[in-house]
Amino acid sequence: MQFTPLGASPRDLDPSGLKWDLGLLVGANVTLDELSQLPKCPVLTLPCASPPTELxxxxxxxxxxxxxxxxxLEDEKGILYVGARGAIFSLNSSNIADGSQREIRWxxxxxxxxxxLQKGKNNKxxxxxHIRLVQRLNDTHLYAxxxxxxxxxxxxxxxxxxxLPPHLEEGKEKCPYDPARGYTGLIVDGGLYTATRYEFRSLPDIRRNLQQRPLKTEESPMHWLNDAEFVASVLVRESVRSPVGDDDKIYYFFMERAAEESTSFDKSQVARVARVARVCKSDLGGKKILQRKWTSFMKARxxxxxxYYEVLKAVHSVDGGSWPSTVFYATFTLSAQWRSMEASAICQYNISELQRAFEGPYMQYEDTTRKWTLYDGEVPSxxxxxxxxxxxREDGYLSSQDLPNSVLEFVKLHPxxxxxxKPARGEPLLVKKNVxxxxxxxxxxxALDGQQYDVLFMGTGDGWLHKGVVxxxxxxxxxxLQVFGAPQPVESLVISKGQRSVYVGAASGVLQLPLSSCARYSSCYDCILTRDPYCAWDGEGCREVAGAADRTQLTQDVQHGREGCRNGSAQVPPVQKNRTVLQGDDVLLPCEQRSNLARATWLVNGTARLAAGRxxxxxxxxxxxxxxxxxxxxxxxxxxxxxxxxxxxLAAYALTVLPEPPKEPAAPTAPPLPSPDRQASPDMKFVYIAVIAMLGGLCLVLSAVLLHVSCLQRRKGRYVLGDPSAPSVELQTVSANCLGGGREEEELSREDGCLQIIPGEAPTAASPARETPLAPPPPPPPLPAEFTNGIAALPNMLRKMNGNSYMLLRQQEEPSPSPLYSTTFAEELSKILEKRKHTQLVDKLDESSV
Structure with missing residues (x-):
């Protein structure tokens, strides 16, 4: 069951200006004191991107x-810290919009x-x-x-x-120079573990700083990291109740160029692949070899x-209370070479799969082929x-500095x-197109069945939030849910169990949404079908499981989404609507499916099932x-x-089709003229002369009117769409009765709301003048209010059904000529209406669950 109404990433920073144009000042003979006196202009901001009103x-x-x-997020303290551009905020996690925030301007x-700017960087x-790191340092301090x-x-x-403290620390080995670079950082037991490109034009690196021995990755004789872009890092406490006395590990997830193979069509380019690397928390580096370098660094595909090709975008880990149950979820998208396609995938990885890869065989680099191949030699101990x-420790190796040189040399050459x-079960959990x-x-x-279910919140690149259950x-x-009105990437997601909220970080601000909105489901049918572990049916409404005092009265079916409701029980039947149309009309009976996974079924008189396209x-x-x-x-x-x-x-209609349209009243006829062979009296001669004079004058007036209309038609083109000064009416019918079957003598507009499109040509010098059209008969009385075919129920916009469209027009009084009078528009509209009977509607929903 879905409801359909994913800040700016470091790679997609928002356009915004400095307080003054620094580009005009470079090279100018202006001192800093003079610059400080310049007037300050307001900083540019993004358009309003508040959440849609439906939420x-x-x-x-x-x-x-x-x-x-x-x-x-510090859930136990009720604080959400937010790092933005030039500021750090401390928000109340129970209500981030209550106005109690504290701010550090930096x-x-x-x-x-x-x-x-003088280095050639962008002043916008x-x-x-750009605040890239906010972590808890100790009981009293944060580190940013x-x-x-x-x-x-x-x-x-x-x-x-x-x-801010009076003295700031140098950050060149802890934070990237470039805000567009991938970056990840954790503080673990006083040590700062970061991964990015640090110095200006430097190589990617994984480093440790602060209160532990500084370490970094090896750069020679070969790079352990090949043009890496880091995505995430995760701490796994593998030392807790470890039977072998193991150490805690930090796992890094990133993209890099792979020399072991090339999967791109362009063989001249080295493919980029997703990697996972790990280091040990207690690593102290080597004594002579790999001094101040990691001795535990290893990486795997x-x-x-x-x-096609995979690009790692985000990673999140979850465990069931102990590290052996840790699983990693990762999102992937297609690479940039598939720009004509958009797709994303979610994969799940068990910690055991990572351990198996790191305990398996190594690869070695071949200088002759410049590729990595399987190493089949001896492995030192x-x-x-x-x-x-x-x-x-039993063998006398109490720390990494006690390891023999053979081991350190091997680590140096075989990372x-x-x-x-591989993902769990060998395949993605979800592959979704156009996202x-x-x-x-x-x-x-x-859940109520006693099982634990992983609920995924996935932000998209256009400001949506998808919620799914594994x-x-x-x-x-x-x-x-569309959480941002203005399309923008969802950059950060954090879940609070204490507040039962999910926090969404993006370019324009931070949102706080509830983990579930069970009250949105109005029936047992909807509540059960959603298969949301947070929600259950209590006989009267859809309630949150966490807040229920008595769970024995709740009904839920996460596994199958069908048990517990008696074929749509507890659902208020819809009110039956009447539709009365004329024979030959087209009628639309709207029916909106509340779930994108549901299939529409139509029954006539409760038994006959309608087949699509029949x-x-x-x-x-x-x-x-x-x-x-x-x-x-x-x-x-x-x-x-x-x-x-x-x-x-979901919807019920009583359709009535009248056998024929109401007959139009006959046009009034003029009194018969006397027969020419009848003898006329002297008095009648005077009457004849007066009538002839009046008809002559009328002909002159009509000729002048015809000449004026010809000039107007020559300017307007081939098609005329009614009278722009006619009262505002709404098109109620798209049918043969309104189209008139091509009768050119039909009136241009009628009181029943039918809008006519009359093909014709303006008279030209080369074409003979047409006869003056006869005066149209008076229009028939308007149809009753229930005479409608449902087309007006559609929104006043194009409705597309498998490439075909129904267009609704609304006539209004306009001070200037309407765009509806465009010849091209009239031609296209005429073609659309003529083809209406050949419409082939979609007989099933898109394979996507959007």
Whole structure:
């Protein structure tokens, strides 16, 4: 069951200006003191991007800053920290919009902005202080880092005072210079673990700083990281209750160029692949070899098996209370070389699969072929790349500095593993077309059947949030919400179990949404079909399971989505609507499916099932279209939604087709003239002369009118669409009765609302003048209010059904000529209406669950 109404990433920073144009000042003979006296212009901001009004219980926070992309939730303290461009915020996690926020303004200085501009950087996106890291340092302080106009700085912030310290720290080894670079950072037991490109034009690197021994990746004789772009990092406490005395590990997920193979069609280009790497928390580096370098660094290929080529976008981990149950969820999209296609996939990886790859065979680099191949030689002991365990300590290796040189040399030359990390069950959980997933968060929720279900929240590149539940080997999409009015990528997602909320970070602000909106489902049919672990039916309404006092009265079926309701029970039947049309008209009976996974079924008089595309009937996603109606089409029509074996009545109509349209009253006739062979009296001669004179004058007037109309038609073109000064009416019928079957003598507009399109040509000098048309008969009386074919129920816009369209027009009084008088528009509209009877509606929904 879905409801259909995914800040700016470091790669898609928002256009915004400096407070003055620094580009005009470069090279000018202006001092900093003079610059400080220049008038300040307001900073440009994005258009309003508040959530759509359809969403309920949604809270929004934004300020003068942009790019609210760095989120840190401290659920037990009720605080959400937000890092933006030039600011850090402390928000109340229970209600981020209550106005109690605290703010630290941390803008880049004018001097650094000018220096950044002189280096050739963009003064609209790059020469600012983009906050890239906000982490808890200890019980009293936070630690934050920003790009600071390509001069990275970091600061230890007192959490109680929430203010910058007097002295800032150099951040060039902790934070990237470029805000567009992929970056990930964690503080673990006082050590700062980061991965990015640090120095200006430097190589990618994984580093550790702060209160532990500094370490980094090896650069020679070969690069351990080949043009890597980092996505995420995850801490796994593998030392907790470890039977072998293992160490905690930090896993890094990234994209890099792969020399072991090339999957692109252009063989001259090295393919980019997804990787997962790991390091040990207690790694101290080597004593002589790999000094201040990782001795535990290993990496492996991460595959998802979606068609074509994979680009890793987001990663999130979840465990069931112990690290052996840890699973990783990752989102992938197609690479840039498939620009004509859009698709995303979700894959799940077990921690055991990662361990199996890192404990498998190694690869080695061949200088002659410049590729990585399987290493089949001898492996020294203890195993290279592994953490120090009880077995290592028994052999006298108490730390990585005690490892023999042979092991360190092997680690230096063999960082890549041969085995790939494959997804659980060997395939993606979800492959979705026309969607780009950019962010991911996962919550593990208990259901009434005693099982735990993983609920996925997936942000898209155009401001939507998709919610799905993992059932077996697939993801069932529960709902799709448009959370931002202005399309923008969803950059960050954080889940709060305490507040039962999900926080969405994007360019224009932060949103707080409830994990579930069970009250939105109005029937047992909808509540059960949604298969949402958060929701259940209590006999009267759809309720949240977490807030229920007595769960024995609740009904839920996450596994199948069909048990617990008696064929649409507890659902209020829809009110039957009357439709009365004339024979030959087309009538549309609207029926909107509440679920994109449901199949529409139409029954006539409660028994006869209508087949799509048969005879006069066309079943589409908008409803049922009956073309060229006949009297035998009269009856009761019911629209049902069928899903997972359940059937629900969604709409009911009583259709009446009149055998023929009301007859038009006869036009008044003039009194008969006397027969010419009858002898005329002298008095009648005078009458004849007067009549002839009056007719002559009338001919002169009509000739002048005809000449004037000819001039107007010559300017307007071939088609005339009624009278622009006619009163405002709405088109009620798209049928043969309104089209008039091509009768050119039909009136241009009628009181019953039919809009006529009359083909014709303006008279030219080469064509003979046409006879003056006769005066039209008076229009028939208007049809009753119930004489409607349902077309007016459609919105006043184009409705597309498998490439065909129905267009509704609305005539209005306009001070200037309407665009409807365009010849091209009239021709296209005429063609559309003429082809209406050949419409082939979609007989089933798109394969996507959108």
């Amino acid at each position: 309920s219980n949604v809270r929004h926070f934004s300020s003068r800053a942009l790019n609210y992309t760095t989120l840190l 803008e880049a200085s004018l001097e650094k902005q000018i220096d950044c 996106t790059e020469c600012f202080n 880092c920003g790009t600071y106009a390509f001069h990275p700085l970091c600061a230890a912030i007192d959490a109680d005072r929430f203010a 991460l595959v998802c098996y979606i068609p 203890p195993r290279p790349g592994s953490c120090i365990t009880n077995r290592s 890549l593993m041969f085995e790939e990390v 780009l997933y950019t962010a991911l968060a996962v919550d593990r929720a208990p 059932i077996g080997s697939a993801v069932h999409i529960v709902e799709e 005879g006069h009937f066309r079943v589409g996603v908008d409803g049922l279209l009956v073309t060229d109606t006949l009297p035998e089409h009269s009856g009761d029509y019911g629209c049902y939604g069928e899903e997972n074996g359940l059937r629900s009545l």
